Amino acid sequence: MAVKIKNRHRLKERDVKELSADLLTRFGNDFLKGKVAVDTGSVEEFTVLLVEDSMDFMMYDNKVVFTLQGLIKHQPKAKYVVIDMGAVVFITKGADVMAPGISDVDLMIQKDDFVWICDEKHRKPLATGIALMTGEEMKTKKPGKAVKTLQYVGDRFWLLTH
Numbered sequence: 001m002a003v004k005i006k007n008r009h010r011l012k013e014r015d016v017k018e019l020s021a022d023l024l025t026r027f028g029n030d031f032l033k034g035k036v037a038v039d040t041g042s043v044e045e046f047t048v049l050l051v052e053d054s055m056d057f058m059m060y061d062n063k064v065v066f067t068l069q070g071l072i073k074h075q076p077k078a079k080y081v082v083i084d085m086g087a088v089v090f091i092t093k094g095a096d097v098m099a100p101g102i103s104d105v106d107l108m109i110q111k112d113d114f115v116w117i118c119d120e121k122h123r124k125p126l127a128t129g130i131a132l133m134t135g136e137e138m139k140t141k142k143p144g145k146a147v148k149t150l151q152y153v154g155d156r157f158w159l160l161t162h
Contacts, residue, residue, distance in 0.1 A: 003055075003161055005048070008041035019049075019064060026114070027076045031056070046157055055161055060150060065114045068151060068158060071125035079115045080106050081138065081147055083126075088119050091127050092154055097147035102138050109135030115147055127152035 011019070013035075020032040032038065032051065039050040049057035049064060056070030066076070083091060087101035103120045109131050117127040129147040131138075138146045151157055 003043055005041040005043055005050070008039050008050075011038045011040060011049075022064060026079070028078045029074075029076060031070075031074045031076075043157075043160055046160075058151075058157070060114070063114065065150070066116060066128060067161070068125050068128065068153060069161065071116050071128070076116070078106055079109060079113060080104075081109070081115050081117045081129075081131075082120050082123070083117060084120055088126065091117060091149065092152055094149055094152050094155060096132075096145045096149050097127075097129065099133070099138050099141050099144055099146040102141070102146060105135045105138045107135040107139060109138070114150075117147060117149075 016032060016038045019038065020030050024030045036051055041048055041050065047059040048055045054069065054073065055067055056073060057064050058067050081097060081102055082104035083097060083101050084103045091097060097117055109115055111131055111134055113131045115129055115131050116125050117129060118125050127149050128151045129149045131147055132145050133142060
């Protein structure tokens with residue numbers, strides 16, 4: 001399905017360098033190596049960043065965050081939350097992640113960090129979210145919500161772009 005991107009324009013090289021530095025700081029990797037073309041635009045109410053015409057990032061709360069498509073492509077090694085297989089059906093319907101359903105986590109996660117959620121069997125990205133507790137608290141299975149879900153497989157943004 002062709003996605004209609006409105007207000008599309010190319011980012012300046014210095015803006016791409018700043019974006020690259022931000023991603024390096026937050027995820028420990030430079031996902032924009034070399035001179036890549038990065039555009040910004042709108043898909044309905046979503047502001048997206050296109051890297052070489054691929055919708056790898058989007059804006060959330062004035063921060064650049066991965067889309068699920070970007071996670072699959074770039075496979076970051078940081079800020080992950082692994083859920084047990086019993087939680088998958090709930091997460092793919094948009095539920096927030098509860099701490100008892102977490103089987104592994106990046107211990108460097110801090111409260112309010114952007115995180116990505118995957119299942120323990122395939123380690124494929126299922127959702128993105130904002131950490132409501134630290135990785136250490138998630139690991140100790142402190143009761144309650146651990147991650148507020150932002151985007152998930154099958155949500156409106158996913159359906160617009162697939």
